[in-house]
Amino acid sequence: MARPVQYNIKKKPIETPLSIVQKGPDGYSGEGFFATKLADVVGLARKNSLWPLPFATSCCGIEFMALMGSHYDIGRFGAERLSFTPRQSDLLMVIGTIAKKMAPVVKQVYLQMAEPRWVIAMGACASSGGIFDTYSVLQGIDQIIPVDVYVPGCPPRPEAVIDGFLRIQDLVGKESLRRRNSDRYQELMNSYGIQ
Amino acid sequence: MALTNEIIRDTLREKFGDAIIGFEEPYGMLTFSTAKDINLKVLQFLYDDPILKFQFMTDLTAVHYPDNAGEELAVVYHMHNLADNVRIRYKVFTDILTPDVYSASALYSAANWMEREAYDFFGVNFVGHPNLKRILNVDDMEYFPLRKEFPLEDQKRTDKDDEMFGRT
Numbered sequence: 001m002a003r004p005v006q007y008n009i010k011k012k013p014i015e016t017p018l019s020i021v022q023k024g025p026d027g028y029s030g031e032g033f034f035a036t037k038l039a040d041v042v043g044l045a046r047k048n049s050l051w052p053l054p055f056a057t058s059c060c061g062i063e064f065m066a067l068m069g070s071h072y073d074i075g076r077f078g079a080e081r082l083s084f085t086p087r088q089s090d091l092l093m094v095i096g097t098i099a100k101k102m103a104p105v106v107k108q109v110y111l112q113m114a115e116p117r118w119v120i121a122m123g124a125c126a127s128s129g130g131i132f133d134t135y136s137v138l139q140g141i142d143q144i145i146p147v148d149v150y151v152p153g154c155p156p157r158p159e160a161v162i163d164g165f166l167r168i169q170d171l172v173g174k175e176s177l178r179r180r181n182s183d184r185y186q187e188l189m190n191s192y193g194i195q
Numbered sequence: 196m197a198l199t200n201e202i203i204r205d206t207l208r209e210k211f212g213d214a215i216i217g218f219e220e221p222y223g224m225l226t227f228s229t230a231k232d233i234n235l236k237v238l239q240f241l242y243d244d245p246i247l248k249f250q251f252m253t254d255l256t257a258v259h260y261p262d263n264a265g266e267e268l269a270v271v272y273h274m275h276n277l278a279d280n281v282r283i284r285y286k287v288f289t290d291i292l293t294p295d296v297y298s299a300s301a302l303y304s305a306a307n308w309m310e311r312e313a314y315d316f317f318g319v320n321f322v323g324h325p326n327l328k329r330i331l332n333v334d335d336m337e338y339f340p341l342r343k344e345f346p347l348e349d350q351k352r353t354d355k356d357d358e359m360f361g362r363t
Contacts, residue, residue, distance in 0.1 A: 100333045133348045135340040136332060 039177045047172040048078040053089035055109060058096035060123035063155040072158040077165055086112040091168060097125035098138045110145045111194065115180050118168055121147045122161055124154045146188055198246065198279040200225040206247060210240055228286040235297045237285065241274060242302060249274035249283060255309035257317035261343045267291035268319055298324040316341040
């Protein structure tokens with residue numbers, strides 16, 4: 001007897017359009033030219049060449065290796081060049097459990113990155129401590145550094161990380177050039193004791 | 196002649212008499228304990244004696260027994276005689292309010308880090324240790340996490356709802 005199918009039998013509409021990447025900024029285009037705001041051009045340039053710094057500490061790192069490999073290939077999104085120095089990277093990807101003893105190291109890496117910088121917390125542990133609700137593990141990296149996108153999962157599928165990456169690209173592309181100088185941003189940084 | 200548990204026990208009895216208490220042999224491993232103030236004498240004897248030759252410390256740790264009034268903390272030494280391939284276990288018990296135990300780090304160098312670990316997690320104060328500070332936990336930790344009165348969970352969490360985690 002065939003196994004009754006209970007899941008994934010209803011077709012679900014896509015929540016957000018898949019065209020986050022392809023869709024360009026608003027502007028005026030004609031034959032052979034396209035005019036738009038400088039901020040949008042900078043956003044386009046930034047979001048399609050994000051250099052991630054993988055800070056992999058545990059099993060999510062294995063999943064991240066799959067993400068870097070040819071099958072899922074995060075290079076398709078302009079993140080071909082993984083930067084293993086914080087000074088030249090734009091995106092800090094914190095992948096895996098961060099023990100409290102590791103917390104100053106993560107913060108140091110974040111401080112060494114140049115503005116503008118973004119952060120992804122990949123996996124349950126980096127986002128919230130995950131199953132490690134214990135005296136030695138940091139209960140989410142947002143206790144020490146600001147986080148832009150959280151990717152839940154234990155570990156998340158590479159598709160989930162790609163989705164998180166697309167959301168980062170969305171944030172980067174739409175970010176105002178003045179955001180990093182704003183009072184609100186300064187306040188956020190001060191709340192983490194940075195600068 | 197092989198070094199048997201009987202020989203070890205008789206040698207210790209001969210040297211220390213009734214100071215050695217609680218002989219046991221769980222799974223064939225000789226276990227005994229003494230008062231905490233003669234622990235260095237016993238360890239030195241185990242090290243120096245030409246028959247016993249327990250010159251390798253394989254493990255040093257602590258255990259918290261909150262129900263043993265006056266003897267809450269146990270410090271456990273595991274020693275190994277490499278020549279005869281014999282292992283023994285030696286325990287001293289101490290009051291949790293005055294957890295002072297003499298440090299074995301001068302005799303066994305291996306005890307240095309293991310005593311720091313026992314201090315880090317149980318707060319055993321090893322008298323005479325050259326550098327008794329935390330080794331594994333963060334330096335600003337304010338308690339000894341493996342003592343039973345402290346819950347395992349992080350007490351500084353703010354974003355986790357107790358009800359959702361079954362600990363109201």
